[in-house]
Amino acid sequence: MSVRTISPVKELKGEVTIPGDKSISHRSIMLGSIALGTTEITHFLEGADCLSTIGCFRKMGVEIERKPSSILVHGKGLRGLRAPNETLNVGNSGTTTRLISGILSGQSFPTVLSGDASLNSRPMKRIMTPLNSMGANITSLNDNGCAPLCIEPGTLHGIHYQSPVASAQVKSAVLLAGLYADAPTSVTEPALSRNHTELMLQGFGAYVATDLHADGTATAHVEPCEELYGQQICVPGDISSAAYFIAAALLVPGSELLVKNVGTNFTRAGFLKVCKAMGADIETINQSFEGGEGRADLLVRFSQLKGTTVEGDIIPTLIDEIPMIAVMAAFAEGTTVIKDAAELKVKETNRIDTVTAGLKAMGADITPTEDGMIIEGTGHLSGASIQSFLDHRIAMAFSIAGLAADGETEIVDSQCVDVSYPEFFDTLDSIAV
Structure with missing residues (x-):
């Protein structure tokens, strides 16, 4: 203490x-890891949460170099991650847990996500529900809707998810899973949440669009993707x-x-x-x-x-x-x-x-x-x-x-x-x- x-x-x-920015730093590592080629990230946040994200992708075979003034992510492509030989430790990071669940739902291997005591008490049903409705197979190992989460291979289908909350983490989890789906995927929120995932996905080569509706709701769309491509990212x-x-x-x-x-x-x-x-x-x-x-x-x-x-x-x-x-x-x-x-x-x-x-x-x-x-x-x-x-x-x-x-x-x-x-x-x- x-x-x-x-x-x-x-x-x-x-x-x-x-x-x-913590949100953008997380996403730059994630998308860089599942893109082809090298992604160079400057002004990356070297905080504990973002380092948890780096640790997870390193365990899945991604080479990530921490240079004095940048991070180099040598991406494996959308389907190039490999099965980790141990539980992925997400630390205290809810962002890591929820967003990576969308990516892992589209993989051909099983994974287990777990964090510290605080993280493992935070609600994960908000991402389990839409991802499982897409065909993912995510279970809470303690059957309490919290991590540790076991994510097993499944065939993902495009859905239109009506989110009960305006949450960028929920939206991002679904959109990231949508990259691996067999049809377009969309998420409608009661209000527009932060849009870093949509902006970055566009930069990496995915097709993403957002519709703002007269009643204040917002719908984000993503198309299934063959491949993403490495980028240069300067984090604000x-x-x-x-x-x-x-x-x-x-x-x-x-x-x-x-x-x-x-x-x-x-x-x-x-x-x-x-x-x-x-x-x-x-x-x-x-x-x-x-x-x-x-x-x-x-x-x-x-x-x-x-x-x-x-x-x-x-x-x-x-x-x-x-x-x-x-x-x-x-x-x-x-x-x-x-x-x-x-x-x-x-x-x-x-x-x-x-x-x-x-x-x-x-x-x-x-x-x-x-x-x-x-x-x-x-x-x-x-x-x-x-x-x-x-x-x-x-x-x-x-x-x-x-x-x-x-x-x-x-x-x-x-x-x-x-x-x-x-x-x-x-x-x-x-x-x-």
Whole structure:
């Protein structure tokens, strides 16, 4: 167990270059592994979750080189993976587990996926149901709808899946399995979730299309594929990681921070919209696009925030940033309502519960609800001992709270930030005045 002590700071100054996007880093390894030829990935996130993905594909015969400034994936082709001689260890990574299940459903050999205790308690029926309806043969070895999962060979058929949730992981699992199906496959979601898989599949040579419907639903289509081809991928900075530093500059008086290389894909940028609705002073500069993914530098200045309502179609675009939004709401003036976010319950922790516990410990006025929370902004928080529950997003959100709180804040099990942002605390120290 590690405990990190966070002390209040006078202000934050300087610039931060955000590490590579976790979602895109995962997908670049996966698609590179099942493509023909070499895929070169720059600005890859060297976090524990993404390293779990590398480990899984290495066990299936893919040569993956970690160079000083890039990752080289020597792909085996769509049908070139080989049977691993042991269980594939997915660590703490739900993304690895759910997405790789789609790929493994199309293989000619059996595999078993298992992770740590936290991962093995997270729900996997949400991907088992559609994949098994395609003809996959996935079983939960403990018969509880969780990993360890056994995936045995099956003949995959194209389906149209009506997903009950807007989840990029569910959608991606089905689309990746669709590459191996005997007919086109489509997924309709109640709202458009992050579209990194669709954009990257197009880059690797698959036929993918998305239809946005008048009622707010969205349907992604993929055609069966003969082969994918290696690409060069420059991963943009992870907006989920950038959110902590954006929030820090907004909350600590006198701060001005340049947050560089932030991914601005519209299916992920809901956090920025909420910041603006709360009165944030954020200037967008140096915008660019590469591989369909937008990126920009953000100049962020201290702002007097006000409460807002976060609901509806914006939720899938900021689900991972809700712990940070909740902290911002506690410092804001007025009431913030977060709803339609029941998906928080199936993250690394039940984040409705863990955010509520942390904010109450710091003196916030917060009421949990079935699908979110209501926060009455008090304008200040008091330092406290915060249990991270080994959830990286809880640890980082409350570290930022500690910068602007009265008194010292302790983050228990702070090492869990290594999942997505190993340099988080070093970066925080570098900009504190």
